[in-house]
Amino acid sequence: MEQRFVKTHFVEMNLSDILEQLGEDETKSILSSFACPLNEDVEFFIKHRAIEFSKRTTAKTHLVFWQTEDAKDIELVGYYTIASKVIKVSKDALTGGEAKRLKNQGVYDDVKHEFTVSAPLIGQLGKNFTNGNDTLISGSDLLTLAINKVKKIQREIGGRFVYLECEDNEKLLAFYKNSGFKVFGKRTLDGDETGIRGKYLIQLFAML
Numbered sequence: 001m002e003q004r005f006v007k008t009h010f011v012e013m014n015l016s017d018i019l020e021q022l023g024e025d026e027t028k029s030i031l032s033s034f035a036c037p038l039n040e041d042v043e044f045f046i047k048h049r050a051i052e053f054s055k056r057t058t059a060k061t062h063l064v065f066w067q068t069e070d071a072k073d074i075e076l077v078g079y080y081t082i083a084s085k086v087i088k089v090s091k092d093a094l095t096g097g098e099a100k101r102l103k104n105q106g107v108y109d110d111v112k113h114e115f116t117v118s119a120p121l122i123g124q125l126g127k128n129f130t131n132g133n134d135t136l137i138s139g140s141d142l143l144t145l146a147i148n149k150v151k152k153i154q155r156e157i158g159g160r161f162v163y164l165e166c167e168d169n170e171k172l173l174a175f176y177k178n179s180g181f182k183v184f185g186k187r188t189l190d191g192d193e194t195g196i197r198g199k200y201l202i203q204l205f206a207m208l
Ligand SMILES: CC(C)(COP(=O)(O)OP(=O)(O)OC[C@H]1O[C@@H](n2cnc3c(N)ncnc32)[C@H](O)[C@@H]1OP(=O)(O)O)[C@@H](O)C(=O)NCCC(=O)NCCS
Pocket: 036, 038, 039, 042, 124, 125, 126, 127, 128, 137, 138, 139, 140, 142, 165, 166, 167, 169, 171, 172, 175
């Protein structure tokens, strides 16, 4: 029997562009199909916060679609959100080389032994588990797309440091550590941060 291999690739779209092109109702209807049973916060954000955050420029969301070469099949497979933040990093969490690199990008407090650095936060990242769409992309492919976006931004404006925050979960931590991220701290949750398991988030960084 003849086997046909259909070529596919990922297409990324900034939620702000989708909103501009399709309007809010149609955009909401695309987002409503997103499901992420492993992480309530990731599903809640894309359905109820992402549009507002994109409009206010608080954080920008990028949708990732899997598409066949002929564009006949297109599926929403995941998303990530990036925000511009200022973060404090203890010198103790860094190697000598990392501290040297951060010194060029941030301000060092000699008393507290910490750097204050402006850095992109990968605030959300998740695969879409609706209709098995999560099998069309791997977590590392999705994270690579987010990292490449950060690299592109930093090539224009400078910086090498990127960070993210995740629940204290062995599998999530292994996922990020395998992709080159390193733990540098813990952040206690704010009262309005619901849908997250635990009382704090683990903070991880990478030097790109
Ligand atoms: C994190 C993610 C992108 C990794 O994708 P991946 O590398 O392709 O790996 P998988 O989806 O197969 O998940 C790997 C394992 O981690 C577990 N896992 C993933 N997210 C988890 C979460 N939020 N809480 C607990 N376990 C989780 C999976 O159940 C799986 O466990 P198993 O090995 O026992 O089957 C993807 O699992 C995902 O979208 N998770 C939900 C959203 C999320 O938690 N994002 C991180 C926010 S910080």
